[in-house]
Amino acid sequence: xxxxxxxxxxxxxxxxxxxxxxxxxxxxxxxxxxxxxxxxxxxxxxxxxxxxxxxxxxxxxxxxxxxxxxxxxxxxxxxxxxxxxxxxxxxxxxxxxxxxxxxxxxxxxxxxxxxxxxxxxxxxxxxxxxxxxxxxxxxxxxxxxxxxxxxxxxxxxxxxxxxxxxxxxxxxxxxxxxxxxxxxxxxxxxxxxxxxxxxxxxxxxxxxxxxxxxxxxxxxxxxxxxxxxxxxxxxxxxxxxxxxxxxxxxxxxxxxxxxxxxxxxxxxxxxxxxxxxxxxxxxxxxxxxxxxxxxxxxxxxxxxxxxxxxxxxxxxxxxxxxxxxxxxxxxxxxxxxxxxxxxxxxxxxxxxxxxxxxxxxxxxxxxxxxxxxxxxxxxxxxxxxxxxxxxxxxxxxxxxxxxxxxxxxxxxxxxx
Amino acid sequence: xxxxxxxxxxxxxxxxxxxxxxxxxxxxxxxxxxxxxxxxxxxxxxxxxxxxxxxxxxxxxxxxxxxxxxxxxxxxxxxxxxxxxx
Numbered sequence: 001x002x003x004x005x006x007x008x009x010x011x012x013x014x015x016x017x018x019x020x021x022x023x024x025x026x027x028x029x030x031x032x033x034x035x036x037x038x039x040x041x042x043x044x045x046x047x048x049x050x051x052x053x054x055x056x057x058x059x060x061x062x063x064x065x066x067x068x069x070x071x072x073x074x075x076x077x078x079x080x081x082x083x084x085x086x087x088x089x090x091x092x093x094x095x096x097x098x099x100x101x102x103x104x105x106x107x108x109x110x111x112x113x114x115x116x117x118x119x120x121x122x123x124x125x126x127x128x129x130x131x132x133x134x135x136x137x138x139x140x141x142x143x144x145x146x147x148x149x150x151x152x153x154x155x156x157x158x159x160x161x162x163x164x165x166x167x168x169x170x171x172x173x174x175x176x177x178x179x180x181x182x183x184x185x186x187x188x189x190x191x192x193x194x195x196x197x198x199x200x201x202x203x204x205x206x207x208x209x210x211x212x213x214x215x216x217x218x219x220x221x222x223x224x225x226x227x228x229x230x231x232x233x234x235x236x237x238x239x240x241x242x243x244x245x246x247x248x249x250x251x252x253x254x255x256x257x258x259x260x261x262x263x264x265x266x267x268x269x270x271x272x273x274x275x276x277x278x279x280x281x282x283x284x285x286x287x288x289x290x291x292x293x294x295x296x297x298x299x300x301x302x303x304x305x306x307x308x309x310x311x312x313x314x315x316x317x318x319x320x321x322x323x324x325x326x327x328x329x330x331x332x333x334x335x336x337x338x339x340x341x342x343x344x345x346x347x348x349x350x351x352x353x354x355x356x357x358x359x360x361x362x363x364x365x366x367x368x369x370x371x372x373x374x375x376x377x378x379x380x381x382x383x384x385x386x387x388x389x390x391x392x393x394x395x396x397x398x399x400x401x402x403x404x405x406x407x408x409x410x411x412x413x414x415x416x
Numbered sequence: 417x418x419x420x421x422x423x424x425x426x427x428x429x430x431x432x433x434x435x436x437x438x439x440x441x442x443x444x445x446x447x448x449x450x451x452x453x454x455x456x457x458x459x460x461x462x463x464x465x466x467x468x469x470x471x472x473x474x475x476x477x478x479x480x481x482x483x484x485x486x487x488x489x490x491x492x493x494x495x496x497x498x499x500x501x502x
Binding site: 251301 | 429436452455458459463486491
């Protein structure tokens, strides 16, 4: 059923008792053309584009708990395409363009809000780096504006511009960036995929792979074996654990990233602000809560919660930038498990095992990539070829030296 | 998270810097398959969910390298040894 003003009016006459579930909670069949492991945004988006763009409709998405219960439900919902390197920028810009048409495409309100993403700079060197990044973006056809102090002051007059250590000298602004509603993205893709006959199977944990020589022919699950011609993994955070079941060792470490939300307050920040120098970023949800975070804790973890030093560091950075935040109480904090790759960029590629495909290594940037990741993974699963904008995200780039090291930090995942 | 430093006693994790997996061994650069061995050593990780042997440096304490066995699922510290103990 299409959602529209008319369907809303029609159902209001029956006191909204006639709404059907948004998507079908399926039971597993013995086999599929394609299985995607992981019912997060990336997996569901891949299933949707497989069915819609490539006509592959005999598809199952397997999720060990409920859909959206992993990192899709634990991120800070920022969307942007302000990347420097040629291997990254066209991919994230393609994602941004998909975001811009997503609600019409899915017939679902994903609350995409292009409120602007502003990266502040605090020194001449940082300004030059952002000028370079902005120029790279514009040469790729992406919008970017370099603001001076007054430009930032007009947007955010309450920042501590005269901070002795981190004076706000300006910022790089991408106006098309912003936020989207993470749960709605998951449900929107699930509903649209389910409408195209994709099976969404919850509480179905993959416990092993059906292996025939060097070929993967499906998966063993807590709900029995399921065969498939092609199996895709989209379980960022737990990629190493799953790949280990197939005997693969990957260039990935799992790290915990914490995020925070304050009590709801009146409209205060109408864009996304990041302070790279102090490890802090913040936006305000439509409900009014300040949503903010900083860097990963910095040690391997699967615990989905972090430690107090990082809480303290993030809050100190926030106070350095926005002193008035000190009057706001933090409501919740939580942690998500990041697939930290060895160059800070993702992997969408075949694996050495025939029939097994990998979508992983999103570090802490997976949410914004959801539409393009799904699009490119679907293309790979359907055609065995990399989609042009994802050509650099190869698994073998670490061996061949074709790294996409956006931060220039080398194989130190806790520094990306 | 607190780490029981063999020299300084139990200290807040804030005093320590993290390096990563303690299993890193520098391959023989003169071996015939040195390139493949270096790729594995530099880029590939076991990344276990559970006990993990890792190297921590006591930056704001005795400045010793420690080999810490820590459960990555719970953050429980299971064992701390002096870094070059093995």
